[in-house]
Amino acid sequence: MTLADIDWPMILAGLGLFLFGIEYMGDGLKNYSGDKLKNIIDKYTSSPFKGILIGAFVTCLIQSSSGTTALAIGLIRSGLMTLEQSIGIIMGANIGTVITSVFVGLKISQYAVYFIILGAVFLMFSKNKKAKYMGQIIFGFGCLFYGLELMGDNLANISKVPEFTQVANYLSQNPWLGLLGGTLLTTAVQSSAAVIAIAQQMYGAGAIGLSIALPFLFGSNIGTTITAVLASFGGTVPAKRAAFFHVLFNVVGSLLFMLVLSPFTIVIQWLAKTMNILPELQLSVAHGIFNIITTAFFFPLIPLIVKLIKKILPSSKKEINMDLSELDQNVVLLFPSHALAVAKNKIIEMGHITIEAVEGIRAYFNNKNSVAKDSVYELENAINTLDTKITDYLVLISHETLNDHDSNDYLANMKTIKDLERIGDLCINIVKYYEAIYDEKEDFSDEARKDLETMMNMVIDMLHHAVKAFDGHLIDDINYVDEKEADLDYFNKKAKQRHIKRVSHKIEKSTLVNSTYVDILANLERMGDHCQNIAEAYILEESAYNNEEPESAFSK
Incomplete structure (x- = not known):
């Protein structure tokens, strides 16, 4: 053979x-x-x-x-x-x-x-x-x-x-x-x-x-x-x-x-x-x-x-390393108030990871680097994981007997988790828009880039103060976020008008940018709304218990 x-x-x-x-x-x-x-x-x-x-x-x-x-x-x-x-x-x-x-x-x-x-x-x-x-x-x-x-x-x-x-x-x-x-x-x-x-x-x-x-x-x-x-x-x-x-x-x-x-x-x-x-x-x-x-x-x-x-293989950036062992079910049974404090600390940690995610979309926007893009996906994955784990932990706490103050903390924590998770989702939306544009070798006009850069910076600044407001309940941080949210809405409106003018004058030549730019602005503006929700989480809940309006005209 x-x-x-x-x-x-x-x-x-x-x-x-x-x-x-x-x-x-x-x-x-x-x-x-x-x-x-x-x-x-x-x-x-x-x-x-x-x-x-x-x-x-x-x-x-x-x-x-x-x-x-x-x-x-x-x-x-x-x-x-x-x-x-x-x-x-x-x-x-x-x-x-x-x-x-x-x-x-x-x-x-x-x-x-x-x-x-x-x-x-x-x-x-x-x-x-x-x-x-x-x-x-x-x-x-x-x-x-x-x-x-x-x-x-x-x-x-x-x-x-x-x-x-x-x-x-x-x-x-x-x-x-x-x-x-x-x-x-x-x-x-x-x-x-x-x-x-x-x-x-x-x-x-x-x-x-x-x-x-x-x-x-x-x-x-x-x-x-x-x-x-x-x-x-x-x-x-x-x-x-x-x-x-x-x-x-x-x-x-x-x-x-x-x-x-x-x-x-x-x-x-x-x-x-x-x-x-x-x-x-x-x-x-x-x-x-x-x-x-x-x-x-x-x-x-x-x-x-x-x-x-x-x-x-050293890492040039901070690595995500969450210790979820702190979410101990035994603590819930013995000290539900302390368990709420533990959950809150994890939510603050989740807030800092969310800030990194928004900074990641800005980095990807500026340098078109796939490493920055991948980091946003990783951070969003971490945000989703924290959302699931902390929510499950809070549900266990809700089964215990809570006083009014603890109930207020519970509701504020639950709402804040969902706002942070939604910001993570919006980060992925924006990254996908940028990715689609860059994959086609297209780009934004200089004026469009400037407006987007400004809005992303505003959101990052708001998110920093929102997390601080959630942590410390300081009225100055809450007022700051509220004012910036109004500024963001106004800037979003003007940026849309400038975009329409650029399109009509054929200054914005990219077809993909023309069709997605307003959606990107809308996603950034929605991030601002979630930042305001995070900053106001405790004040709104306290007003609900006291049957009073908040001191500042936050509620809409």
Whole structure:
């Protein structure tokens, strides 16, 4: 048999179906669980050890270590997870990838067609969304193993090709080339599960020996890090740090095992003989041992690794790092008044993050830098997280017996949270307008830029004083915000008139600017309204309890 006799299109089709199955099944699981996976990671990763367990569990579910790592990075960006906790998630994700190779080793592929048929029935005839997502999971699972079966039958024939036999003999004497081959192939297909499955099929067919299969397996662990590396390009420092650890963990682990390749091979052969393990399953066992031992090696070094990574990749800006452990439910039961004070402190923290978000849209407007744009999305994500967590905490407080003063605080806090959250949403609206304009290589006229810059500065100034007014209840800050809100409304009206004049005189030449400029002004003006609401939160509530009008004519 020659290389020309091998059905290469069928091998590639099988590989494509395998990759599609993993992706499709993972998407189905994410859709089926909704935010549950993210909430599990958020709730149960208070320590690196718990992070390892949760990382392994989530990866077993979604069949993608890259997907689990992406979820962890999203929580880092929100300030909900530290680098130490994300390290646990990443190590656990590597352990979780073993499940795919176990499925391959158990030869589930013989039932693949039945999974495809069952999944198709769910997808075609189910009206319920959850049932459709379940069909997606089952269909993807079937495609994964049907693709494997297509590959397996043809890969087995490779062992009969003389040229391949020569290459295999050469690689058995040069295992480092096998490591390189596994790395390059995984980099190309972006899936360590697929490459390990190929190695399992070829090893099971006798096409390659264990001395080649193991370096190939180690190389796939290095190659899979390319996904995290690519995702971190142009991203944030936390994303780059997580990607850096992913590379460090897999590269160091692979190199350590390459140094003890001969004794490790003997151990796997002994286990296979003693426990009568199938050839394909032998690589699953080897993969599991590799990840568990590497994790055990790195675990006590986590504090040192974190310090090293932060020195190698320092942050040029303040990082979001929210300590939500202060929102303690036990405090609510014992001291509801103190719990309200804790909630208020978190709302003030939320206010400062909101100020950073508005400053971020100004930075993106001025320099068109994608880093500034990305920071706004991260900050808005943090604002949404605080909104959810603090609101849930306040709801718990509302179930307790509160006096009039505490009830006033409760209502003011609730209203302020929603105003800050709406400002965060408006930031995203404005960023999207700017992004659409800059992506088309268009820009604002000088006069338009000046008006927008002025309005953004006014909003930032108002927000600073609004947060101070919410914190200290100082009448001077409240009056200041009220006056500035009236100025903002007036400036908005004049800016619209100037824009209409520019458009009529064809000074504003950008079509996108013409169609979106008034909407941007409106979003900024609405931010001013929310700033006024925040500043007046306590005065309006106190007047409601006292049945009096506020001292200043704030109410509208």
